[in-house]
Amino acid sequence: MNGNEETWVHRVQGILDATARALAAVKEQDAETVVRMAHVVAGAFRSRRRLYLFGNGGSAADSQHLAAEFINRFQRERDPLPAMALTTDTSVLTSIANDYDFRDVFLRQLRGLGEAGDVALGLSTSGRSENVLRALRWAREHGLHTLGLAGAQKTDMDVYCDLILHVPDAVTARVQEVHITVGHALCDLVEEMLYGAGASKNPMSPVRCG
Template sequence: MSTPWTERIRAEIEASMRVKSAILRDFTLIGQIESLASDCVASLKGGGKILFAGNGGSFADAQHLSAEFTARLCYDRAPVASMALGTNSSAISAIGNDYGYEQVFARELDALAREGDLFIPITTSGNSPNILAAVEVARRRDVTCVGLTGQAGGKLYTLCDCIRVPSSETTRIQESHIMIGHILCALVERTLFPR
């Protein structure tokens, strides 16, 4: 039985499917995801770690994806080195107070990142000042950086390689970012810990 919400629910699901279908048909994007998975494997095999950062929903995605690496995704295996920047609330409040909110990720990245690490900034707009500042630090420290962003890419697209979800809607972009992140983790898991 249809309710007033039924068509709205179906429309939201269909909108999500359209974006994911566009990704599925875009072999350039598929190649970029494959390349990022290879970068993750190379970093981890070389003793590096995977670092994530984001704001709001993208912050939640950064934590979620880092947890998939350090815990597990599809099956039991050893943990891999990963962390989401900004999860230490004392550091965030201290850095924000002393240096400004635009520096909260950059300062942590500067302290923690080493050559051979991989930084994955997540921003739907590509224009978050604190993400852009962290990317500048990654570039200065020779840390490989591949961003997850929306169709336009924003300023992030001028600073590093980006996987751009073919949408300008925040909800659709975030849904696709978590899908891409799950794919990355699954590929890394299967490569480093074959069953």
């Protein structure tokens, strides 16, 4: 391996080390927060309520990724769980942005779809995305459970979230990498809580139909 290749290898190793440090910090500080979030989501599903996920850019992709894990499956063969990403309908998103304001693209969807007892999960690496904040504020005011995945800084997002997880890193890419890992942990826990060996056998749980 020549010198240039070694430099690139070291760069990759540095990126992976940085991600590992961020994950280790969350492991030590916030594993309990993930468990508490899972209880909220699983409880909502048991009560036949829905989960709404939303964010911008990479967080939009994470929202639809995680919604797919709930609607389809994660690790277990089980019934679909009612989760929806508010980032995927281009007609809805562009009409709201065009007729009203981009800051309202998630808020108006929640106003039309959300009900008390549902869960609103907002993702923002900065914690300052105005469209995420507006949606979380409305959700909090109207009886939805509010969860957040954010970056290192405390912001107004903390005010509007019942539970929030901060990734202690200043690099957006590292924050996003931790968010999707935490999201996968959330999916795993919810599946186990609803369908694992110790899950309730209530035949009315966990999904809402129709």
